[in-house]
Amino acid sequence: MDFRDELGELLAANVPLIHLVTYEEERVVRTLQEMPLARELGLLSWDLADGFVSLRPGKVAFTEAEKECTTETILKLLAEKLPPGYLVVLRDFHHAWKGPLVGKITRKLRNLAPVLREKNQFLIFTTPDAALPLELKVDVVSLRVPLPTAVELRQLFDEMTARLDARHLPKPEVKDKLIDSALGLTVNQARLAFSRVRAQQGGFDAQGIAIVTGAKREVVKESGALEFWPAEEGESGVGGLDQLKAWLAKREQGFSARAREANVPFPRGVALIGIPGTGKSLTAKLASGMWKLPLLRLDVGALFGSLLGESEEHMRKAINLAETVSPCILWIDEMEKAFSGAGSGALTGGAATRLFGTFLTWMQEHQTPVFVIATANDIDGLPPELMGRFDCVFFLDLPTDTERKQIFTIHLTRAGVTAPQRTFPLDELVAASRGFVGREIERAVREAQFTAFADDNRRMELDDLRSALKDTVPLSVSHAEVIDKLRKWKTEGRAFPASSDQQTVPAATGRIVETL
Numbered sequence: 001m002d003f004r005d006e007l008g009e010l011l012a013a014n015v016p017l018i019h020l021v022t023y024e025e026e027r028v029v030r031t032l033q034e035m036p037l038a039r040e041l042g043l044l045s046w047d048l049a050d051g052f053v054s055l056r057p058g059k060v061a062f063t064e065a066e067k068e069c070t071t072e073t074i075l076k077l078l079a080e081k082l083p084p085g086y087l088v089v090l091r092d093f094h095h096a097w098k099g100p101l102v103g104k105i106t107r108k109l110r111n112l113a114p115v116l117r118e119k120n121q122f123l124i125f126t127t128p129d130a131a132l133p134l135e136l137k138v139d140v141v142s143l144r145v146p147l148p149t150a151v152e153l154r155q156l157f158d159e160m161t162a163r164l165d166a167r168h169l170p171k172p173e174v175k176d177k178l179i180d181s182a183l184g185l186t187v188n189q190a191r192l193a194f195s196r197v198r199a200q201q202g203g204f205d206a207q208g209i210a211i212v213t214g215a216k217r218e219v220v221k222e223s224g225a226l227e228f229w230p231a232e233e234g235e236s237g238v239g240g241l242d243q244l245k246a247w248l249a250k251r252e253q254g255f256s257a258r259a260r261e262a263n264v265p266f267p268r269g270v271a272l273i274g275i276p277g278t279g280k281s282l283t284a285k286l287a288s289g290m291w292k293l294p295l296l297r298l299d300v301g302a303l304f305g306s307l308l309g310e311s312e313e314h315m316r317k318a319i320n321l322a323e324t325v326s327p328c329i330l331w332i333d334e335m336e337k338a339f340s341g342a343g344s345g346a347l348t349g350g351a352a353t354r355l356f357g358t359f360l361t362w363m364q365e366h367q368t369p370v371f372v373i374a375t376a377n378d379i380d381g382l383p384p385e386l387m388g389r390f391d392c393v394f395f396l397d398l399p400t401d402t403e404r405k406q407i408f409t410i411h412l413t414r415a416g417v418t419a420p421q422r423t424f425p426l427d428e429l430v431a432a433s434r435g436f437v438g439r440e441i442e443r444a445v446r447e448a449q450f451t452a453f454a455d456d457n458r459r460m461e462l463d464d465l466r467s468a469l470k471d472t473v474p475l476s477v478s479h480a481e482v483i484d485k486l487r488k489w490k491t492e493g494r495a496f497p498a499s500s501d502q503q504t505v506p507a508a509t510g511r512i513v514e515t516l
Contacts, residue, residue: 087121220325225315273393399499
């Protein structure tokens with residue numbers, strides 16, 4: 001339901017105490033001024049700095065002394081002087097929950113609730129914090145104000161450019177991308193971003209999209225738990241994993257308008273399990289590049305707070321931001337560190353368990369185009385109910401000969417080698433790197449590059465690569481037991497292989513049977 005509709009329903013239901021969680025006070029006031037139901041009410045605003053401000057003419061008037069009231073005295077004043085049919089916006093009222101008289105204030109609000117309801121009066125608290133005193137949980141209805149939609153941002157853009165000459169206005173397709181790039185910003189943040197584009201470019205062109213995207217990157221970073229990655233890495237930057245790439249290519253169509261018309265649901269997500277260094281994290285960037293969607297990396301460790309309920313609130317804020325930026329990809333790296341042991345068999349009192357429950361519910365219920373890519377190196381303790389929320393689970397094994405040749409080609413090209421297949425005997429390098437993962441091949445190429453640079457900045461030679469590979473002890477040797485355990489988990493039918501060297505077909509029992 002739209003925020004305006006939700007707020008309108010609360011007013012129509014005569015809910016007297018409403019808590020709006022938002023930084024955008026002016027947007028709230030503007031919404032109230034435009035709502036048909038709220039137009040019938042007198043409208044006041046109050047804050048500690050400026051006191052009362054009349055937002056719509058009415059019968060109430062305050063003396064100069066009364067205008068200087070505090071969070072401790074304002075409720076008594078409103079109870080005595082506020083006429084029927086009035087709505088008061090109390091800005092930054094969360095400071096009242098932290099003062100020494102919080103018990104008196106919460107009790108007064110509870111006493112006021114039936115009186116306000118009888119007189120058709122409303123108190124709306126706007127705060128950036130969702131926390132409420134326990135006593136008010138029943139009497140106050142909390143509503144989180146979502147970030148502005150594309151429609152609101154388009155209206156803002158049109159207002160800002162209304163007086164510009166036509167030659168300074170963007171083309172329709174550029175305008176659409178500017179609006180989409182601003183999703184996830186508040187109205188004021190979007191206004192500042194558009195102003196920066198105008199100041200730096202003298203108008204609005206395709207280069208301005210990067211400026212708006214940069215502003216959004218900073219805002220997402222300030223959220224603490226999310227990191228913004230623009231869509232860059234393409235399919236050609238990842239070697240092998242052909243079955244996983246084909247699966248992702250098919251799911252890309254799920255974000256199209258044609259899919260909505262055909263009632264095809266949005267893709268929900270994929271879990272990538274496997275050996276460290278095989279490209280699980282790189283696949284998240286690959287999907288972002290393939291689909292041309294922004295990538296948001298969720299740092300689950302940053303979600304944990306010391307207060308009861310704080311971790312879940314941080315998770316909800318991160319999810320809400322991802323939904324506002326959508327369509328996007330939400331990347332959870334090494335999810336076993338966050339959710340291991342948080343399943344149905346775990347104690348229910350821990351922060352990890354509550355955090356897991358919040359995320360699990362969202363994965364099941366959300367209807368927004370947020371695609372989750374979750375990676376894990378260790379399957380011990382991963383809750384089965386979590387794995388069941390993904391569209392598919394893929395296993396990334398040691399790369400095959402063909403895949404290692406592709407990986408060598410990619411990293412040698414990045415190292416500045418022209419036509420690696422003609423410069424180096426790749427088959428020999430592939431044979432020498434049997435059992436290596438992609439990250440180890442990348443590290444060997446980098447070591448060979450440094451060896452050549454240290455030797456009078458000469459060109460990289462085959463002996464440099466041979467030496468680097470010889471000095472590397474791969475994970476398949478140093479951690480053979482871990483790899484055997486992961487492979488056993490795959491052969492038990494719990495995941496599809498990401499590469500086509502081993503085909504898998506579902507058996508009648510629903511398990512996955514491996515065939516060579």
